[in-house]
């Protein structure tokens with residue numbers, strides 16, 4: 001069991017629910033754009049947000065961002081420990097320090113002292129792409145041992161300052177390396193682990209790589225907070241994170257959509273209906289399981305296990321709520337609308353009878 005660390009009121013570690021994080025990709029100095037993006041992330045379920053602090057202008061924006069957002073704010077610091085000090089002064093709830101580029105013991109000590117006074121944690125965030133040269137192997141490449149040693153060195157520097165309010169991450173682009181690095185560090189320290197696959201890619205390949213890596217780690221009980229790193233809109237990171245956590249029964253949020261793969265028996269455009277349903281229910285935060293099935297073969301069993309279900313047939317389908325049929329022979333063109341209505345009714349945001357008065 002890892003230690004518990006409080007990040008602006010959100011607890012990670014020590015058996016607390018696994019927390020979903022993301023990172024903005026707006027210029028942090030653009031306060032309005034950054035706050036707006038954080039707002040979209042919060043709507044999607046993001047619980048902690050990190051912003052890059054590459055320069056003094058970004059650090060200067062932190063107080064206004066901190067004031068305007070509703071979730072804990074993490075400052076991402078590389079190279080310049082003075083930016084870490086500025087971020088602490090600005091009231092951020094956590095720092096991420098890269099042990100690959102802030103290695104000077106005196107500077108780390110200065111940051112640790114300021115973070116201790118502010119009572120905020122520091123994430124020691126090692127990354128395979130930015131290890132200090134002394135931690136690269138004989139061929140100049142990152143290795144599991146190098147990543148772990150780099151992180152441990154920074155952890156020891158903090159501990160020498162009696163600073164133990166620590167979170168650790170060891171991210172690599174290589175999924176196996178990431179898994180092995182987390183397994184190794186978990187044998188060495190009991191600080192909470194922020195887990196992720198770095199530079200995973202755009203949404204498609206990045207989500208798959210992250211699901212493979214994080215899935216294995218989380219199934220082994222490793223990971224207290226997750227970030228799925230994807231190029232593009234960070235809202236997709238949050239959605240992917242919840243899907244991974246939901247797949248392992250670790251967190252539930254919003255639409256839990258199950259759709260049969262379709263086959264030669266399918267008599268409706270099920271993929272199109274599923275797409276419409278997903279889009280229409282993107283705003284839902286309460287957990288709801290929806291099973292959309294093309295026919296009775298597996299359909300009758302699956303809808304019994306869902307809050308709302310569809311069993312299709314040729315050009316039409318039957319809708320189920322809590323395993324009971326509520327509408328039979330609904331024409332294909334109306335199925336998506338009726339399913340969405342049934343889900344909202346199930347969640348208490350309207351009633352199934354609304355369709356009779358629409």
Ligand code: SF4
Nearest residue numbers: 260262263294295297
């Ligand atoms: S549920 Fe029916 S339509 Fe869907 S894949 Fe199975 S057999 Fe095919």
